[in-house]
Amino acid sequence: MKSATFGGLKYLTLIVASLVTLLPLVTIVMASFKTSREFQESGPFDLPESFGFENYVEAFTKGGMLHAFFNTGIILLVSITGTVIIGAMTAYAIDRFEFRFRKVVVGVFLFAVLVPAVTTQVATFQVVNNLGLYNTRWAAIVLFMGTDIVSIYIFLQFIRAVPRELDEAAKLEGAGPFRIFWQIIFPLLKPAIATVVIIKGFAAYNEFYIPFLYMPSRDLGVISTSLFRFTGPFGAHWEVIAAGVIIVIIPTLIIFVLLQRFIYSGFTQGATK
């Protein structure tokens, strides 16, 4: 009896929590299919009369979403590639070599992981500006690559697990450190690379602050900033804003459904390192 009420309560709370999670999104989906007049006259729970994609077309064309996906795509590709290479190289150097100032280097990286990027933007802005990167895609790319210490930690964990005998054997065969890194170590880091790509991919796709601050030009709009600009021209047109929101969420949903298992383990690793 007691166990039955527990079971009932368990499913009740799960269903309520799922409703609370999904309801805000479901009403956005419904709003996105309504015409302007229909939206004015109906409540959030009233089903749309028909499922036309006019709002989506408008969000895509007038809202510049196509261009935003292009910009986000470029930034994502370059910064993730850079992060993976930089992270793996740093971890290799720190774990496999003994050199002067090694402790200092490790200490500096340890300090950097503590500095919340959000606080230093006041001064980072001046650096980016002086480098002439303000209002270019490079601003986001270098900031995504340059301030990611978590990925170095993830690579470090994996490199430690790669037996040193492999390096030694390759060296006896006459391979130099760069060949050892590219042909022996790097391919063995695939699980770490997957983790970094997942964490970094979501972070870069969702990043709002950096593109907003450093890339104000309309042509450089990424997903977040382009959607943010919907408030101006579509101010009262919630149905178009809703379509924009769904356009942004759909790629996330598809990736999540396809890669669920990797995503859970990736974020668990990333958060506890």
Add this chain to the structure above:
Amino acid sequence: MSFFSTPVRPNAVRAAQDSRSGRQRFFQGATPWLFLIVPLIFLCLFTLLPVANMIWYSFTEWNGLSKDKEYVGLGNYIEFFTRPELFRVFLVSLYYFVASFVQMGLALYFATILSFNTRFKNLFKGILFFPYLINGVAIGFTFLYFFRPGGTLDASLAALGLEQFQQQWLGNPDLINFSLSGTSVWRYMGLNFVLFLGAIQSVNPSLYEASSLDGAGKWQQFRYIILPSIRPIVGLSMILAISGSLAVFEIPYIMTGGANGSMTFVIQTINMAFKFNKVGLASAMAVILLLIVLIITWIQRRLVPDEKVNLT
């Protein structure tokens, strides 16, 4: 090419090989730096230099553009602590701080019940986690629509026969921080939940069987098996909640821009620097936040050691 590599070796071995030419030794010593040069340049340019500059700016009065910065000593720090309207942002972060405990409580509850046999377990897990992956601007707009007059929340209240509770969720300064921190719980609960669930599931399942053979109920299993296994991750999350609640930015910025009493520390810093061009004062505020985060991290390292609790 084998002289390029520098494996970790006892000093004696290395000394024996030191008879090689200076050129070779130079390359040997330089190899790790060749791997480190790019990361270190990035680190210096985008973390160390900004931190150093920020500390310097914080003692000056500067608009961010002009050539000269006027040295004002601790003036900016004194201004921050003596202007109540600036200092007020700490009160706002209290809402998010309390909310993060609600968030962890919910995460712990759902992680616990989903660690037992449950139908549609993966579906529930996916639904609860998914908000964490969604773009912040999309979440901001979704909840502007949720809280607007006649929006999803008001309509839900009406459907439940609770019309008398309909109100200005974002227009009322007494309510706005509850609405915004609630949105934050909706967004971030999933991550806590998945982390807790992962920790619980790393417990050897035979422990549950053994304990139920010994007559332990669900509560006792929670108290004596689950809770100890997740204590490190819960402790870490609690401490991160403090710095997290001070660094709140995206949701209030996107939804209200800090209006109606929803101004947070970071929004204020950003406005100070980029809207009012008071880079000196903004830097002082950023330094204060950095110091708080460093102190909290130091306390965390002392209180929660890295070791994992192992029950088996």
